[in-house]
Amino acid sequence: MSPTPDRPVPPAAPTPVDPEALASRLREQGVHGVQVGWVDNNGIVRSRIVPVTDLAGALHRGVGVTAVFAVFDSHDGITFAHEALGTPSGDVRLVPDLAAADDVVALAGEPGLAWAHGRQVAADGSPWPYCQRSVLRRQVERLAEAGFEARAGFEVELFLSREDPDGALVPAHRGPAYSANAVRDVHEFVVRLLADVEGNGLRVGQVHAEYGGAQVELALDARDPLAAADAQVLVRQTVHAAARAHGLRASLAPLPSAEVAGNGWHLHSSLVRDGRNALTGDDEHGLSGVGRGYLAGLLRELPGVVAVTAPSTGSLLRRRPHYWAGAYGFWGVENREAALRLVPGSPLLGTEHTNVELKACDASANPYLALAVTLAAGLSGVQEGLEPPAPVQEDVGGWDDARRAEAGIQALATTHEEQREHLLGSPLVREVLGEDLLGAFVACRDADAAWAADHTSDEVLASLRWIY
DSSP states (O other): OOOBTTBOOOOSSOOSSOHHHHHHHHHHTTOOEEEEEEEOTTSOEEEEEEEGGGHHHHHHHOEEEEGGGGGBOTTSOBOOOSGGGOSSOOEEEEEEOOSSGGGSEEOTTSTTEEEEEEEEEETTSSBOTTOHHHHHHHHHHHHHHTTOEEEEEEEEEEEEEEOOTTOOOOBSOOOOTTOHHHHHHTHHHHHHHHHHHHHTTOOEEEEEEOSSTTEEEEEEOOBOHHHHHHHHHHHHHHHHHHHHHTTEEEEOSSOSSTTSOOOOOOEEEEEEETTEETTBOSSGGGBOHHHHHHHHHHHHTHHHHHHHHSOSHHHHHHOOTTTTSOOBSOEEESOTTSSEEEEOOBTTTBGGGOEEEESSOOTTSOHHHHHHHHHHHHHHHHHTTOOOOOOOOSOGGGSOHHHHHHTTOOBOOOSHHHHHHHHHTOHHHHHHHOHHHHHHHHHHHHHHHHHHHTSOHHHHHHHHTTTO
């Protein structure tokens, strides 16, 4: 309902942006509507389009969205298993979260539309406990209180398919992996993608044909956590628009089908203190005490973290040994089969390059929640002075159970029941997400698992194939 003159709605959030100047600039760029987007608990990007003529109102008081978006599952079903959102009643406000006018991006691949990242607030403008973006903002504040900043970046893998009327996967390039021949098959898409990435203000280190059949990867540059998550969301729109422009479809799903390698969205992270990489030091593997603690904290909290960073039924089916999917809970130095891969600095790359890559992360994760729990886990190890075990440089999937047990290495969850136990059994995840959001998140996972129980694995994968 629109506010009446005698009952004005208070601003949802103050903004430093001049709405009229912003709207004028967007009109000059040919923009007619601004998509205000957010990511739900299934990793699905949702949005509302605000006409440029109404942008000032959206900045002032947001746009109305139903409260039950927090309990939408991956199939657009609504679960009421979470008691606090147990009815269809309730409304919240979706507010463009702008620090500057440049945070509204005129989409290079979708002329006439712009993009703004949104956050959710209660109807009266107060904090909404189910806002995933706000969870990451709180974690960044906690890092600052501990004397740290963070840098993060995602590696984005996708399966590129020719259009098929039945929605099947039709490989768009023939390989070989990492080859110029593969890129040549889809070079129009690659050129368009690079142009649109630049046009949308994103930065990538490289684009290449990945190891999986018809797979392409682009690596996003490291940024501060909120900007890194925002870039991950925006690059999805950029990829899909570039694919569509050339008669292709991109599947970013964790496992588009059982016959392909699967798509990780590997998360690289590091801590920064006094402007320098705090993980880098003179200890073994080029680590500092902070670096050792960061690794150890991530390793200790890995089961709960992965339940957030790779949460879907597709994630569980992707988590297979020998696929570089992080099937086992261990770390290694440049070991791509390890769930945690240390990427050390070097004389060529420089000391600022040190970071930890989380392999068990994919597009079905909400990137704001994924980053929040990852950074919280690493920080917990730093603050507690934890020490990691020795790194493992082999593919432990080739070991027998006894050898893995002797090394203290356990398989990460491959069933909903295991993953649910890890979610609810992690005090760190519970504290970072908060009881309300955790309850909604688990309800979504339960709803997805119930749907999957009545379908084959192939049907599960097909249902997720084109939603990411």
